[in-house]
Amino acid sequence: MSSASTLPMQPGAQAPWTQPYRGTVGMACLIIAESAIFIIFIVAYIFYLGKSLTGPTPDQVLEVPIFGTICLLSSSITVHLAVGGLRKVNLRAFTFWLAGTVILGTIFLLSTAQEWYRLIYERGLTLQTNLFGTTYYSLVGLHASHVIVGLIMLSLTLLFALFGRVNEHHIEKFDTLSLYWHFVDGVWVVVFTVVYLVGR
Amino acid sequence: MSTIPAIKGVDETQATQRARTPGGVIHEWLTTVDHKKIGILYITYALIFLVIGGVEATMIRIQLAVPDNHFVSPQVYNRLFTMHGTTMIFFVAMPIVFGFGNYLVPIMIGARDMAFPRLNAFSFWISAFAGVLLYFSYLGASGLYAAGSAPDVGWFAYAPLTAKVFSPGHSTDYWTLAILLSGVGSIGTALNIVTTTLCMRCPGMKLSRMPLLVWIYLVMGGLVFVTISPLTAAQIMLTLDRYLGSHFFDTQAGGSALLWMHFFWIFGHPEVYVLVLPAFAFMNEIVPVFSRKAIFGYPAMVAASVCIGFISLSVWAHHMFTVGMGAAGNTFFVFATMVISVPTGIKIFNWLATMWGGRLIFATPMLFSIAFLFQFLIAGLTGIILAVAPFDWQLHNTYFVVAHFHYVIVGGILFALFAAFYYWYPKIVGRMMSEKIGKWHFWLFVIGFHLTFDFMHIPGLLGMPRQIYTYEADRGWGTLNLIVTIGVLFQAAGVLVFVYNLVRSYYVGKMAGPDPWDAWTLEWSTSSPPPDYNFAVLPTVKSRRPLWDLKHPEDPDSDYEL
Amino acid sequence: MSLCSKRQSAGWGKSLAPWMSRGAACGALALSLEARADSPMTLFSPADPQAQSIYGISLFVLYITLGIFIVVAGLLTFVLIRYRQRPGDENREPAQIYGSNQIELSWTVIPILIVVTLFLTTTRVILGTEAIAKPKGALEVTVVGHQFWWEYHYPKLGIVTANELHVPVSDEEHPTYLEVTSADVTHSFFVPRLAGRMDVIPNRVNEAWIDPPTPGLYLGQCAQYCGTQHARMLLRVYVQPQADFDAWVKAQQQPARQDFSSDRTAAEGEQVFMHNACINCHAIAGTVATGRFGPDLTHLASRDTIASGAVPNTPGNLRQWIDDPNSLKPGCLMPSMHLNAHDLDTITAYLSQLR
Ligand code: HEA
Ligand code: HEA
Ligand code: CUA
């Protein structure tokens, strides 16, 4: 290997060369792409509101999942606190808030599961019943699948944390993960508004 | 050719001296995460599919050469154009522009690799798998022995033709899944390109100093997120319809056929700009070098690219002027569509201004670029013609539309890609492609292209619809179609000459050296082919043309740029 | 030198010629070939006012794009010739110019002006066709697209027929209104010379109108890919003088012919038809045949073609069609009934009597 620098270096003169962390940028890109997917499903939901040929209709069967929603939204706060804990190298706080996030997320998922159970077995609404069923399950299901992915990653992190494998060098990575989780929460706000407030 | 002061960053020791057993080589390519190798994989893969898609096009043309032809059955014909369109868009055009992006973007911004090398490899392999899956449908869609059961719903696959009732069997499922998976790959690669450009630039390379190619890839990457994703969503819905019995596009259950059209074209229109932007990107690099002048109006070029990106999101329903949108909808989309000609025009005029007062060197890359300029101009103007909604009521789904988009895609994008091949081949392989064979390639393809696609406009004006496997003799379309078909023979000859040139030059081409074209961007500052790590020492740049500064220390660009 | 045989004004032909030959090395050849071609579906022979107005704006936009092409391509050619590298020139380094805001502005503003002009003209035509109230005297026809054939209802006249649309010569006060919809997938009703193009979409009714002033047969075809036989889903529009149209209406309103006492074969054919699966898919008014999946056959023999224009309606073709529809229209949705020769003959005789 020969060679000095290709192009003449300009000593001094320039401000330090900093660029954003790639994990954050990558996650931002992913979030843009995912948002586009959600938008299409939401558009389909709104487009088909009231167009079902047969019942049941949303106002007959939907109940507003207030408890689950509160849990999911508070999990955004806990994950934020977990990031703060890690940043301050307070690993106990980190683990505590992370565990809180996982529990809250799981509760949300369970509440969705319970709602689906009720709709399917008590109200007889399935994906095939009518346009409402089609759009409702796919939209809420798409969101739930994102919650599941997020929960898996959070739980893995939690496991690592419990085994003491997480340290302050992981802050940027965990920050990226928390970004995803905030996104999942944000989407829920929109889904919630569309499905349970506007659509009923 | 290169008489520039030695570029010191060139690493003279030849790259990898690893075990060169065949197995070793294969293993190396299968497991590589190097952006250059993945780029080459993408490009090779796309070239293979170009020939496959081209053979399908040839069969289409043979069938249409004369009225009432019986070369293929209607069923086979419908599969042919569906596979041709799908292959060309998703498995030729997309991978080839991603291939060049993969190869060039990191080197041009002075980085050693992409931001996420493993994601990069994953994206390639999943796209590759998708292509294989699509073609496996020939065997698998109605059982192994019912060969010839590829998808036959057209590349835009309007619902409810894709519903289980109208498209039994699994051919449409293969189509859906193949596109879904290739979409995942595209999003992955786009994510990589955007992140790489935003986070991995070498010191000094501010956004305002990035080569225009990189800028355009940045815009294109952004566009991919918001275009491929809707397609992915629509494909998920279609899959749910076909497998789980949901009713997104089921008109019997009150579903809407229009919804699919909207979703598809929300993808489909920006998608064509995803494809054409890289063609612009190649022009931005090639035209200045062979005019021996800096690009004219760099900030305007950047602004125009960004504008095109945004405007292209609002024009999709110009593919739907005939669905009965009503006057308000139609006028809106007429306007949005026409507006896009303004930033596009800015680009054309800036290239013109770049050439103005230059010293034009007609090497093969430049020849293809010049043809691009003329052909893209015509193609854009036929686009404007189609954008006039009342005229489009007559022209929609006729061969005029087919002529329009092949003019853009073949006359524009494919020509730009050929230019890019001749221009960067020396960098990628280390040897020059033959200029003489290159000129043969050029003239054969130009003649073939014009014979085929100029004459294709006329049957369109005479009312010939597309996607028909045959036509009546009394319609007066016969002679024209014959000419169109003859053109394909020249195109095929051109492509064969091109492939021959690619292969031949690999073995016997003239050694290229690091900078055969006396160019100005960073990729020419490292050896050809570049070592695994691209740059022994990361470069530092002070202007948009770092190599110009190096070659003209007395008069560096940095003194002039804004 | 013309693109169409029936063109009305002579002026546009001249202007179209250079437009078409632009970029084409052999434009002239194309035109001379075209002179001989008879193209019943050409866009350049408008036969009703609406088609006429579209044709007008078509020429307008062709002129404008031609103008742009000449200017830009001319500049390009000039640059190529003027600034090409000449021998002895190899080491000249041209002056480096980085841009100019004034110039940049001028080639932004001029295209904007052109775009605005084009847009306003287009809008006028759009409003002139799409935002017009339906006149009282309009004849109403419901058009239903089926996979590979067309069904026509005249709700006010009580007529159901297939594949061949009859309308009277009409004017602005008495146009024909088409309500188009589909029974299965998306099709498109496309009769270029009558400016008739409207997509035929299931679960949705679109409206279009035509008012052709001259009688004649106008051809078209389905213009949205709809499956295997999309290519042979042809359209025939018969524009008739009012008297002829009234006569046609009268004939169509009659029930199917019932009395075959003089024609033994046909009478037998009727029996065979009524005892076969034919009646599940076809309707013949006044009989037990009430199927809706295939075309109405009540007045089959009054039609010039069968199977949506695929073949002329001759006894030979009819017999072959009933024997094996796929031999005439591969991929069509009528199955072969595997009838024996005798049954085929009798059914053919029967159907041939249904005037
Ligand atoms: C890469 C591909 C590509 C590109 C770049 C374009 C560019 C454009 N396209 Fe095209 N198009 C396709 C690919 C592409 N298209 C495809 C694949 C289809 C068919 C899909 C299918 O149905 O299967 C299609 C179909 C299509 C339709 C639908 C036709 C129909 O189905 O009925 C329309 C209608 O408006 C249209 C318009 C345009 C316009 C206005 C542009 C503009 O971007 C062009 C802008 C450029 C210029 C205008 C030239 C340069 C400008 C100047 C010199 C400035 C001065 C000019 C003016 C002021 C006018 N295109
Ligand atoms: C990237 C996009 C792309 C490209 C490059 C092309 C390239 C070509 N296309 Fe096509 N085309 C589409 C995208 C593209 N197309 C799309 C999206 C559709 C719409 C599909 C639909 O409606 O659903 C379409 C539809 C389409 C039709 C309309 C079919 C119909 O509606 O019925 C036709 C008809 O002529 C056609 C022709 C051609 C021809 C002649 C070429 C030529 O330029 C091809 C040139 C290449 C070759 C000729 C290959 C050369 C190599 C060989 C022949 C080598 C043989 C040697 C060996 C095997 C050793 N294309
Ligand atoms: Cu009906 Cu095409």
Ligand SMILES: [Cu+2]
């Ligand atoms: Cu478009």
